[in-house]
Amino acid sequence: MDERIQKLIDSAKTKFGLGDYYLETHGFFRNVNIFNETIYTFYMEWFPKHVAKPDDDSNPEGTAVIEFNMHSGKFERAIFVMGKTYAKDGIAFPNMDSNDIIKWIEEETGLIYGNQFQLRRQKEREFYFGGCIDGVAVSPAGLIEVKLDSDGKLTMFSVLGPFPSKNMVIEKTYHLSFEKIEHLAKEQLKLIEFPSDEQKKIIPVYGVEEIFVTNDGRSTIPIELDDPFYVKIDEIIFWDEPINETFERKEIRWIEDIKAEQAFSNEPSPDSFPITKEEQDRCVQAVKDFLRQVYPNDTGKWMLKTLKRNKGYIHAKVRANYRDYRVFQRKLEIIIDANRFQVVNYLDTEMMLQTFDQFQKPDKVTVTKEEAFEKIKELFELKPVYVYDFEQKQYVLCGKLDCQYGVHAAGGEVILLDELI
16 A cells, blocks of 8 residues: 555544544545645545444444545544444543634644634534634635534534635725615615425515625625636527437446545646636537437527536536526536537426426515615625635625515515525
């Protein structure tokens, strides 16, 4: 075995007290983070020696799943299956004191409490932390989760997402107030039709589409940071003739075969490469041919929105070329082989949306947008948050504008939006 891999295995065994375990599987996987950096992770699955191995491929109770981030050189995940640990002399917090846990997280991650992360929520033996910059929330937000068993032994430790350092931040004094951006708040109030599963009815509601407002109050940043490296296409797809052939789905291989040398040399993932103009054109043609084949009568009814690389494929997001008031819209996710530029599989939200066709139709709208805004404008939330700006490649201070409430567009009552979903 590669000495470097053996060193990681020995380190995990010692740190997490896995003397009564044996290493069942190990390997590497990689992802591309929001900064377009390729991150390799070394994963291990440790089985308890005295627990029978299941006949299927599942992990037995007490299995330790350990992950080591090759980029940071730190362990970022340790999960004991079903919250059961057989670790001896492992990590434990007998007093279950949050201060002890915070100190340990600082040692493990190199992060500073109050400057880069803070406690968001505590529930019995579960501790949830979120990323921050000097106490101000960040977006995208890093998350840290710690869970203990009844004896205070660690059963889960997870670090997910970015925790920015000071050199990535443009520090400013927060100047926003709701009065300064009231016009933007009114623009964000939209008439939306929510499907209520409990009532089996479509409910028309004026609700707020959350958004980030820059600190000067002059511009906004949409909340869509989960997919920052997509290529925007926004092209309506037309054709003259259908393709009279049956489309056959092909199995998608999501797991890459990663070699140790790729991980230790930090070889860039193909997902980090830009999609060239030539590749974009070939993807547009692949999407058109697919639509001609599977939706032959729908010329002009679909819009190709974006393209993005993912695990050796290019994902094309397509939506219906119309927009009604429904909160859920008809969408396709078309998966294209990145080498042959042929569609291999797809997802369609039609089946999910068809369940709403049986719901009672919405009542007639009797409340105007202006009336609705007056009812809930005191309930708007505007909180400071540092948002990663992909053009400046730094975190900039913004205000997150949101509202947890809406107005029933037929009855006029103020309602909590979470109760509708």
